[in-house]
Amino acid sequence: MTMFGTGRVLGSLPRGHGAGEPARLVWAEAAFGPDGGDVSARSGSPHRSGAGRTTEQGTTHVTTPAIRTEGLSKTFGAVEALTDLSLEVARGEVVGYLGPNGAGKTTTIRLLLGLVRPTAGRAQVFGFDSQRQVIEAHRRLAYVPGEANLWPSLTGAETLHLLGKVQGRVDAAYREQLVERFAFDPSKKVRAYSKGNRQKLLLIAALQTRPDLLVLDEPSTGLDPIMEQAFRHCIREARDAGQSVFLSSHILSEVEALCDRVGILRAGRLVEFGTLAEMRHLAALSVEAVFERPPPDLGGVPGVSGVQSDGLRVRCQVRGSIEPLLKVLADAGVRELLSREPTLEELFLAHYGADDPGRADQPAGMTSLPE
Numbered sequence: 001m002t003m004f005g006t007g008r009v010l011g012s013l014p015r016g017h018g019a020g021e022p023a024r025l026v027w028a029e030a031a032f033g034p035d036g037g038d039v040s041a042r043s044g045s046p047h048r049s050g051a052g053r054t055t056e057q058g059t060t061h062v063t064t065p066a067i068r069t070e071g072l073s074k075t076f077g078a079v080e081a082l083t084d085l086s087l088e089v090a091r092g093e094v095v096g097y098l099g100p101n102g103a104g105k106t107t108t109i110r111l112l113l114g115l116v117r118p119t120a121g122r123a124q125v126f127g128f129d130s131q132r133q134v135i136e137a138h139r140r141l142a143y144v145p146g147e148a149n150l151w152p153s154l155t156g157a158e159t160l161h162l163l164g165k166v167q168g169r170v171d172a173a174y175r176e177q178l179v180e181r182f183a184f185d186p187s188k189k190v191r192a193y194s195k196g197n198r199q200k201l202l203l204i205a206a207l208q209t210r211p212d213l214l215v216l217d218e219p220s221t222g223l224d225p226i227m228e229q230a231f232r233h234c235i236r237e238a239r240d241a242g243q244s245v246f247l248s249s250h251i252l253s254e255v256e257a258l259c260d261r262v263g264i265l266r267a268g269r270l271v272e273f274g275t276l277a278e279m280r281h282l283a284a285l286s287v288e289a290v291f292e293r294p295p296p297d298l299g300g301v302p303g304v305s306g307v308q309s310d311g312l313r314v315r316c317q318v319r320g321s322i323e324p325l326l327k328v329l330a331d332a333g334v335r336e337l338l339s340r341e342p343t344l345e346e347l348f349l350a351h352y353g354a355d356d357p358g359r360a361d362q363p364a365g366m367t368s369l370p371e
Helices: 103-113 136-137 155-166 172-181 195-207 226-240 254-256 321-328 343-351
Strands: 065-076 079-089 094-098 119-124 141-144 215-217 242-249 263-265 267-274 285-291 302-312 313-318 333-341
Touching: 065 103, 079 103, 079 119, 079 267, 094 103, 094 226, 094 254, 103 119, 103 215, 103 242, 155 195, 155 267, 172 195, 172 226, 195 215, 195 226, 226 242, 226 254, 242 254, 254 343, 321 333
Parallel strands: 094 242, 094 263, 141 215, 215 242
Antiparallel strands: 065 079, 065 119, 263 267, 285 313, 285 333, 302 313
């Protein structure tokens, strides 16, 4: 088992290691916690420094959401990248954020992190304004991009130590678990890592701090299926520990498996936001029936569409009430009847469709559907 150093504060950030500009660590000095300590020696709760309000009876009331945006908008010249975004992410909630390339997902995250200024509206992280209280907000979160420029001459262990000190607190014991779970070798230089191993490094760096909020932008890019399952296990662990997660992903099965609620962004506007159960109205119910005798004509049944026949087997889609279809099937000698609710992919495509041109401001070559 590899052990990492636990020095308190780095005197300076490494610069100029190898080709290219090193990763930019914003507000590094101010982001150190007041004690720079190790959270592994503290309470197991991930909520620190004002996560809730304790009454005289000792009951903690959590009143401030992890994320709140109100009318958040951003334009780049004539391009409206994000328009009037208002949403909340509760504490201990995993929220998925979906949309095609150019829909405004990364712009939203950059606004949450205070990396760009909004044209209108505001964003808050645990009640801290993302523009005016950046340091306070960043003490409560960790961010994982889909790709980052790291210091090529540092080892994985040195990089984890450095990034842990930027956030201010590290759970060293949990870090060791993560290194083993992701089968990560921290002794190698960053320049020697593959794309997947660089992504593991970013994930471990974020998770090791047990932040109150994880902001993830395509976090599993480059991971193989086994490591994808390890990532999902970590997110479930975080949710069970009371941490909040804001997950932007193109992997719809990942979002469907992990998220409590899902938002769908289209051309910079949030067009749907809710649980999967609440969003089922966006797509039809799939029904498959096997008959004992030649099947009836279902084309005229209210709400039924897309009828496909294959001998005694019929498949169709149903919108609205399924009762009219069931009445027809009841008198037709059905031997087998299967129904399936729409998947998240089908819900997503209900908004975009296979022929949706995407955003008018998409650069040439951008796909309008998830990669």
